[in-house]
Amino acid sequence: MYMIETKNLTKIYGNFAAVQRLNLHVRKGSIYGFLGPNGAGKSTTMKMFLGLARPTAGAFTIAGMEYPKDRMEILRRTGSLIEEPAFYGNLSGRENLDIIRKILDLPKDSVEDALSLTGLSHAADRPARKYSLGMKQRLGLAGALIGRPKLLILDEPTNGLDPAGIHEIRTLIRSLPEKFGCTVLVSSHLLPEIELMADDIGILNHGRLLFEGSLEELRQDAALRGFPTDNLEETFLALIDEDNLRRRGLA
Amino acid sequence: MLSIEFRKLKSTGFLPSIVIGGILAALIPILNTAARPDTFTSQTGPVLSILLTANAQMILLLHLILVICGACTMFHTEYAGRALNHMLALPLRAEGLYFKKAIILILCFLLLLTLEAAGLSFCASRWFGLSEDFFPELIRYLGSIALLSLPTILFMLLIALLNENMWVSLGIGITFLSMATVLTDGPFALKLVPFLTPFAGLEETCTVLAAGDTFSGDLKNLLLCAVAETIILIIAAIPAARTRRYTL
Numbered sequence: 001m002y003m004i005e006t007k008n009l010t011k012i013y014g015n016f017a018a019v020q021r022l023n024l025h026v027r028k029g030s031i032y033g034f035l036g037p038n039g040a041g042k043s044t045t046m047k048m049f050l051g052l053a054r055p056t057a058g059a060f061t062i063a064g065m066e067y068p069k070d071r072m073e074i075l076r077r078t079g080s081l082i083e084e085p086a087f088y089g090n091l092s093g094r095e096n097l098d099i100i101r102k103i104l105d106l107p108k109d110s111v112e113d114a115l116s117l118t119g120l121s122h123a124a125d126r127p128a129r130k131y132s133l134g135m136k137q138r139l140g141l142a143g144a145l146i147g148r149p150k151l152l153i154l155d156e157p158t159n160g161l162d163p164a165g166i167h168e169i170r171t172l173i174r175s176l177p178e179k180f181g182c183t184v185l186v187s188s189h190l191l192p193e194i195e196l197m198a199d200d201i202g203i204l205n206h207g208r209l210l211f212e213g214s215l216e217e218l219r220q221d222a223a224l225r226g227f228p229t230d231n232l233e234e235t236f237l238a239l240i241d242e243d244n245l246r247r248r249g250l251a
Numbered sequence: 252m253l254s255i256e257f258r259k260l261k262s263t264g265f266l267p268s269i270v271i272g273g274i275l276a277a278l279i280p281i282l283n284t285a286a287r288p289d290t291f292t293s294q295t296g297p298v299l300s301i302l303l304t305a306n307a308q309m310i311l312l313l314h315l316i317l318v319i320c321g322a323c324t325m326f327h328t329e330y331a332g333r334a335l336n337h338m339l340a341l342p343l344r345a346e347g348l349y350f351k352k353a354i355i356l357i358l359c360f361l362l363l364l365t366l367e368a369a370g371l372s373f374c375a376s377r378w379f380g381l382s383e384d385f386f387p388e389l390i391r392y393l394g395s396i397a398l399l400s401l402p403t404i405l406f407m408l409l410i411a412l413l414n415e416n417m418w419v420s421l422g423i424g425i426t427f428l429s430m431a432t433v434l435t436d437g438p439f440a441l442k443l444v445p446f447l448t449p450f451a452g453l454e455e456t457c458t459v460l461a462a463g464d465t466f467s468g469d470l471k472n473l474l475l476c477a478v479a480e481t482i483i484l485i486i487a488a489i490p491a492a493r494t495r496r497y498t499l
Contacts, residue, residue, distance in 0.1 A: 051340075053497060082340065089332040095332075099255055099259070103342070104341065
């Protein structure tokens with residue numbers, strides 16, 4: 001059973017294809033690592049899932065619900081952190097989360113729950129504009145995690161965090177499917193982090209999905225094609241390089 | 252959900268500015284009359300007409316500056332920390348955000364008019380004596396100005412919604428306001444430009460009150476057009492807000 005399923009999902013800006021005929025399958029209760037170089041189309045794909053970008057072609061379902069018909073219900077069950085953390089700088093961390101709580105119609109204790117999950121309780125009453133980069137990132141995560149949604153879409157959630165913070169957030173994300181029955185779609189440039197977190201991965205390059213499957217399947221596929229299999233980073237780079245060479249050859 | 256929109260304005264200075272600005276505007280007729288009472292008490296005609304002819308344009312100017320700054324502040328809080336990006340990823344209608352802010356700004360404008368009424372009433376009672384038709388005329392005047400200013404408020408909010416850069420919205424608002432103070436003598440069609448409408452209505456209202464008439468034909472047309480513009484702006488705001496979701 002898939003939490004997210006896309007069918008030939010495409011997004012074209014002018015004459016630039018950001019996402020091309022994407023067929024993604026995110027298993028329910030899993031952590032899906034979404035990889036790709038800068039400009040591959042990861043953020044665009046995530047924005048389409050949240051209705052922040054309109055697909056040019058194709059379709060997708062989330063928890064069996066169709067976009068755009070069920071957009072509001074999809075958003076009610078999805079927490080997200082896309083690109084940079086977003087917040088009201090004039091309000092405290094607690095007040096920012098309280099606004100989200102009211103919109104999602106959650107109980108009052110979900111604010112404290114989100115603050116303690118992300119380690120922000122000690123700074124909750126400070127204005128968000130006075131937060132450090134790491135604290136802003138934690139606030140963004142808290143805003144995504146509040147109410148323990150069934151689907152989490154996280155775009156580089158460990159940006160700006162120190163090594164201890166990265167470890168903490170990685171451990172948190174790793175525990176979500178088991179503890180809260182959550183499905184997580186996470187993108188990152190930190191391939192070692194994805195290797196430690198993800199059950200399945202999808203590799204995107206120039207809007208096209210080069211690979212989708214488990215890490216073990218990726219290793220087997222890479223071995224068959226003569227790519228390095230020592231670590232995810234080398235396999236990933238080899239896949240991307242081959243695709244880029246093929247594209248230049250075709251061009 | 253208006254409470255959420257009010258909460259977003261905390262520590263922005265929005266509400267204190269509205270209250271202080273409203274009090275300053277209400278003080279204009281009081282200080283003007285106090286400085287030279289004989290200039291006004293020696294005039295003949297309805298008291299409200301005398302007071303409005305001397306003070307209404309300045310008061311309205313200050314009120315609309317507060318509307319411009321208020322609208323810019325409201326959307327600046329959304330854009331500054333990219334909060335709007337996250338809001339639109341929640342189960343919220345983009346146009347709902349706009350309309351809730353519109354309701355708050357309209358309520359604030361009504362507060363400004365209430366303070367203006369208090370200032371004018373004080374002047375009338377202190378220097379002229381209150382006649383029995385003063386308050387009905389005052390309510391008619393304030394109701395006209397409120398209706399004529401609705402398109403301005405909605406238009407300014409739309410400008411603020413569409414521009415991420417607060418200074419662009421502020422510049423557009425001030426430019427329109429500057430035009431409004433000099434172009435009120437133009438053809439009727441020109442008076443329908445949102446910022447010009449309340450000033451054009453002001454002149455008509457003062458003339459009507461001075462003559463002791465009910466609404467003139469031109470003022471009635473202006474009021475009807477203001478209603479039509481309000482409806483058009485409400486309808487235009489819906490696709491504008493929804494499309495904004497895709498352009499952030």
